[in-house]
Amino acid sequence: MTDQSALQGQTQVVGAAVRLSGEGPLDGAPEGAPDDVPFVPAGPAAEKRRTRRFRSARWVMLGFIAPALVIYLLMVIVPSLQSLQLSFTNWDGISPDYDYVGVRNYEEILTSGRFWNAVRNTLILGLGSAVIVNAISLGVALMLDKVGRWQGLFRTAVYLPSLVSAFILATVWKYLLNYNFGAVNTFLRDAGFPDWARDWLGDSSIVVGVILFITCFTLGGNTTLIYLANLQSVPQELIEAARIDGANSRQVFRHVTWPMLAGAVTVNMTLAMIAGWTIFDQVMVLTSGGPGFVSETMAFFIYKVGFGEYRAGFGSAAAIVLFLVVIVSTVAANAYMRKREIQA
Incomplete structure (x- = not known):
């Protein structure tokens, strides 16, 4: 592999990283750092950025899950809990009134x-x-x-x-x-x-x-x-x-x-x-x-x-x-x- 092709490959990798993260490879680098020295962001600032991105992504995922979760709660969990309550009653399934009978059932x-x-x-x-x-x-x-x-x-x-x-x-x-x-x-x-x-x-x-x-x-x-x-x-x-x-x-x-x-x-x-x-x-x-x-x-x-x-x-x-x-x-x-x- 020639030096020119290697340089093109590095450029493509850096460009993909910028598109995915929204940040340049030297964002957060100390002033005066030479351009040809690789820099990996670290410290509290970088950790805060990662935490912020994770939290925003988590809220997006929860937004996708929320409709199905609400339907599941309303159609499965709530009726199941209500069934537990009704198991201690003499409800006939039609009348709005019923009495609690304890563990008689x-x-x-x-x-x-x-x-x-x-x-x-x-x-x-x-x-x-x-x-x-x-x-x-x-x-x-x-x-x-x-x-x-x-x-x-x-x-x-x-x-x-x-x-x-x-x-x-x-x-x-x-x-x-x-x-x-x-x-x-x-x-x-x-x-x-x-x-x-x-x-x-x-x-x-x-x-x-x-x-x-x-x-x-x-x-x-x-x-x-x-x-x-x-x-x-x-x-x-x-x-x-x-x-x-x-x-x-x-x-x-x-x-x-x-x-x-x-x-x-x-x-x-x-x-x-x-x-x-x-x-x-x-x-x-x-x-x-x-x-x-x-x-x-x-x-x-x-x-x-x-x-x-x-x-x-x-x-x-x-x-x-x-x-x-x-x-x-x-x-x-x-x-x-x-x-x-x-x-x-």
Whole structure:
């Protein structure tokens, strides 16, 4: 590089610095300092200028955040706090008047068989969907990671169900599982297995399992892509070193790949558990909590008693209980799973 080109490069760097900071490279330099001696501003004056620029930038950032923050406070935080207040009342959701009843709503919740049935269903759907979805998604991601040419096509096909809302998918499954004209029972009858045809959504012994299957079908796409992205980020040097040491494919997965997926497991398990705890759309569309109250979940139970039975105070208390369950289970699961995470 010639001296002229080096001088041009220095000039461009200085010009960019002036445009970004609004100050010349020698602003604040002591008088009499030679022009060819580099000077870095320092001292209280320079620190004050940096602090002033930071504060002005911070107020600009807060200005961008403020609209979304105000909406979040009004739509989420304030109603949540109001729900806590209403959980100690007998409000019916319509009348402007209500009385405080203390912890009577919570006492009724803890002694309600219907509520504990909803808790049991929520645990089955929450933990069951989390384990099943993660196991299947990890297997699919491992297969996709081995695909060469058509990986994009298969990845799109796996992800497509996640683009459809749970309400629409539940509606499709409701028609497929209809006892009289559903495609599933029609196929079984035509195939010569009429005894296998069941009232899939009306049989109290299997309805929760059917909802679990449909829930897993809905949640698999996102989970698979998260696993696939982490599989492709595993350092190949570690895999090659393990193979040089004589490890087979199973040993490579157990001792190299699986530990590197710990972060993805934590994320996917947390998301799947939260989705399972708050399942509502599938129950609403498929069974409306029936037959009877057999397939009610905690989220649907809150909706039913709060808006269907006009017991908003009792429903608010149930919502607080659900919130505590989600928080405690999520924090406990994260604390356990993060112990085995490692940095790539």
